Amino acid sequence: MSSKTIPVIERIMGANDRVALSNREILDRHGIHAVNVMASPGAGKTSLIASTVKALDSRRAVGVIEGDLASTVDTDRLRAMGVTAVQINTGGQCHLDANQVREGLNALPLDKLDIVFIENVGNLVCPVGFALGEHTRLGISSVPEGDDKPHKYPTIFANIDVLIINKTDLLPYIPFDMPEFHRLVRGLNPDVRIFELSCITGEGIDGWAQWLVDHTPKP
Amino acid sequence: MHELSVTESILDIVCRHADQAQANRITRIHLVIGELSSIVDDSVQFYFDYLAKDSKAAGAELVFKRLGITLRCENCQHQWEPPSADWTCPSCGIARARVETGREFYVESIEVT
Numbered sequence: 661m662s663s664k665t666i667p668v669i670e671r672i673m674g675a676n677d678r679v680a681l682s683n684r685e686i687l688d689r690h691g692i693h694a695v696n697v698m699a700s701p702g703a704g705k706t707s708l709i710a711s712t713v714k715a716l717d718s719r720r721a722v723g724v725i726e727g728d729l730a731s732t733v734d735t736d737r738l739r740a741m742g743v744t745a746v747q748i749n750t751g752g753q754c755h756l757d758a759n760q761v762r763e764g765l766n767a768l769p770l771d772k773l774d775i776v777f778i779e780n781v782g783n784l785v786c787p788v789g790f791a792l793g794e795h796t797r798l799g800i801s802s803v804p805e806g807d808d809k810p811h812k813y814p815t816i817f818a819n820i821d822v823l824i825i826n827k828t829d830l831l832p833y834i835p836f837d838m839p840e841f842h843r844l845v846r847g848l849n850p851d852v853r854i855f856e857l858s859c860i861t862g863e864g865i866d867g868w869a870q871w872l873v874d875h876t877p878k879p
Numbered sequence: 880m881h882e883l884s885v886t887e888s889i890l891d892i893v894c895r896h897a898d899q900a901q902a903n904r905i906t907r908i909h910l911v912i913g914e915l916s917s918i919v920d921d922s923v924q925f926y927f928d929y930l931a932k933d934s935k936a937a938g939a940e941l942v943f944k945r946l947g948i949t950l951r952c953e954n955c956q957h958q959w960e961p962p963s964a965d966w967t968c969p970s971c972g973i974a975r976a977r978v979e980t981g982r983e984f985y986v987e988s989i990e991v992t
Contacts, residue, residue: 847975
């Protein structure tokens, strides 16, 4: 049986990327700044969103799309603060994809929002490979995770726009070479914007909140 | 990178192209994967064998062309292949690198009968 070769040259992430682009168009039409929040479980994704909402002090209206394998723990916490949040339970999928975010966008009152946080599934590996339509890819590292994470997870550090180093209140107790951490991250990602802060004490939050305000169109 | 949804996407792409070419069977699939994509070849073949069972691509062999990471130093324009995730330029010692190759992730071609 004769065989022939057919050229394809098609990106494997093409289908997801097309939906992501369409999500982005919807967000832009509503003047919304979307932030994809990615980090290991426990690094402080929900805490950061909660602290940011407090620090924004109604300067911008926030909505949240919550991604988790199961439960509504994070959504409940945010709703108790008065934040508009929708829950996406992925079942087993270890990251959010563009289709799921579209579901979330359909359920949010987009006309009333300026910022949408997309809290991704806790995972330092998979989420960064899936475009969602976001404007800002935000990664969170936390001090207790250690300062060697850029060595071990270069892909996420190389592909984010903003890096937040959370739990700086623990620096007196945990060996963490901050200048070396910055140097490693900057090596992988020359343009990344880095904020050091502590959600629990509030230190550094205002600087980050101001950046967000400056990068989100006025309502 | 996530092997299952990646595999589903590959299957969708190759079957569509085989249909367009009115081919009956896909025997081999050529993939170009940059090192920054970090999927595990054996896992993808494993998922593929399972998912492709009743399709035109049943039994197709996946061939992975791995492209390494090459970087360009933003400071001195030196190009090199980094031995680790420490992207310090070996020429000028500054750590500010741009990725030249390594992000590729596509189906290059299929062999059909």
